[in-house]
Amino acid sequence: MLMQEELTAAFHPQNACIASYAARSLWLIPAVPMVAAGFIALLRQPKRALAAGLAIGSLSFSLFLSLIAFAHVVAGWMSSVAIRETVNFSWIQMGTARVELGWVLDPLSAVMMVMVSFVGLLIFIYSVGYMAQDENFTRFFCFLALFAGAMLGVVISNSLLLLFMCWELVGLTSYLLIGFWYQKPSAAAAAKKAFMTTRVGDVFFLLGMVWLFAETGTLLFYNGGTGSMEPLKLGALLSSPAGLGLTAAGAIGLLIFAGAAGKSGQLPLHVWLPDAMEGPTPVSALIHAATMVAAGVYLIARVYPLMQAGALAGGTTTSLTVVTWVGALTAVFAALIAVAQNDIKRILAYSTVSQLGYMMAGLGMGGVAVGMFHLITHAFFKALLFMGAGSVIHGCHEEQDVRHMGGLRTEMPVTFLTYAVGMLALCGFPLLFSGFWSKDGILEAAQHWSVAKGPFYLLVFGALLTAFYMMRQVSYVFFGQWRGHGHAHESPRVMTLPLAVLAFFAVTLSVIGTPAWPWFRAFLNNRAAEFSMAGFGEPGLMTLMLSSSAVVITGLVLGWFLYGNRSPKAEEADALERAVPLAWLWLRNKFYVDELYGVTVIAFYEWWARVADWLDRCVWGGIVAGVALLFRGWAQLNRLIDVHWVDGGFDKSCEEIASGGGLLARVQSGRVQSYLRVLALAVVLLAVILIWSSRG
DSSP: OOOOOEEEOOSOGGGHHHHHHHHHTTTHHHHHHHHHHHHHHTSOTTOHHHHHHHHHHHHHHHHHHHHHHHHHHHHHHHTTOOOOEEEEEEEEEETTEEEEEEEEESHHHHHHHHHHHHHHHHHHHHHHHHTTTOTTHHHHHHHHHHHHHHHHHHHHBSBHHHHHHHHHHHHHHHHHHHTSSTTSHHHHHHHHHHHHHHHHHHHHHHHHHHHHHHHHSOOBSOSTTOSTTSHHHHHHHHTSEEETTEEHHHHHHHHHHHHHHHHTTOTTSOTHHHHGGGSOHHHHHIIIIISHHHHHHHHHHHTHHHHHTTOOTTOOOHHHHHHHHHHHHHHHHHHHHHTTOOBHHHHHHHHHHHHHHHHHHHHHHHOHHHHHHHHHHHHHHHHHHHHHHHHHHHHTTTOOBGGGOOOHHHHSHHHHHHHHHHHHHHHTOTTTSHHHHHHHHHHHHHHTOSSOSHHHHHHHHHHHHHHHHHHHHHHHHHSSOOOSSSOOOOOOHHHHHHHHHHHHHHHHGGGGTBTTBOHHHHHHTTOOOOOOGGGGGSTTHHHHHHHHHHHHHHHHHHHHHHHTTOOOOTTSOOHHHHHOHHHHHHHHTGGGHHHHHHHTHHHHHHHHHHHHHHIIIIIIHHHHHHHHHHHHHHHHHHHHIIIIIIHHHHHHHHHHHHHHHHHHHHHOOOOHHHHHHHHHHHHHHHHHHHHHHHHO
């Protein structure tokens, strides 16, 4: 392997050593958890404490390095220096062509590294309590560590190829974690469904990657002006037509977005994500909140220069328009389904699909900072909600149906308080919670989107639905009377402490995203952030804030009116089911999308499998059998010729030679007297012949 490193950085000369160390040590952030996973894989099952210690310790070290890198980028930003450091090296070289890999340190990767490692660490700690009784505890932490390392590899990648490698490793480990309880048929089926559905998107991702390499000759994002996300290569992509009115940049962007849609559960590839909750609850928190599903959003943010290439000032592109509409439709579609679900984790799973739609729409209409801020806030409050749901399930003796719960606010006070914080953050309750500011940032971008107003109205409706279905869930679980079996109990401190930490950040992250101090947006866009109440004076902002607040409060009030402090029996029809039974049936059955796939795509592949089986057995098998019969006949003919003709003639000749040899052997007795008698006889015979001849 040819190792040829290049470091490109924008920083003050006096910080050169720090910058070089910060960039060159990035590879350790994903490598340490991966190495820990390898060691854990060699441990015996009883080594539970060592396995958990290795996993938690490795991710703690990754968090420490991530904080160092983040502090370095922040220091550069505060000094008005845009930090983007890359370390690139040749991986494969064939003649003059070579494939390069590398990693990058910039505001986007720095923020994501801290978020993934920090939220992941809290989930690891929570898992010690949640999985305490599981017989495969050690194997679980092996998969967790490998998953975290793969996701961190996605985050630091400066090469689309390296990102794709880690992306596929994330897919593998998600398959292992979703199907961790493989003895459950539903878990095994969910794991296969997740793996196969995301592979559909990954095929398009791979096609886009190959096309990008063919057009630009590189898969590096940044490489001193020659990377695929830099103006020189983007200009070449814009000048290359791809058909249907698209340039190569637009077509490649759409292909990459298909991969992101698969990983982030966007329509129509969303079907795997709700079923992924069949895995242990820490897996749901890890996959649905901070890591796997966020990978697709992060991918679009990372290739945003490609997605935006060719857009005029204030305009958009075909790629971003598709991203926006798919995101907005997904947000409403999934929120409608969440309204009619009864499994506590499945409600949150569809909520995740909906919120990912918000993120995608935010990227499409508002840019990287808008979409990524909602990704970061969502990571904290959705991890909090899933882990809170796990605490509820743990306290209710593995019960997951909200109709069999109730009144848990008194039995599980810590879980209730932290869950309420997560719920209000998800709903975007006004002013106090981070979800309000990140959601309103997306709505503001949608309000000013020049292409159409449809996404804005869809997202506002989605906000109403979010507040409604979360109030329904909280009412069923924490209010009314206990409807379950046995007695509920609070979870141990090792589970509730991470909930409190996440709840703290679900509130305090508001500080960096308000119009008065838009620190996060300024940081990602490399602009100065100043505290000024004048930010609230932007045209239309206060009207939007009041309107969105009214929408959220309306959803909460409506949910409380229908479900609050009531104790319906599990077999009773839902309030909405009684009001709109037909609509409820469609929502309860997820708009029959799985059934539609069953009678179309899956049925087609089943039919094609039968055709392939028939072709294999009857056509290709018949051809093979005919050829085999032909060669068997030819072999029989060869045997006949060989045995009766060749071998027979050879054997007869050998017999004649043997008999002649035997005769000669009798003549060649070795006795001189016999030779003299024969010679005398021959002389007499010769004399007779001569006398006879002379007379004639």
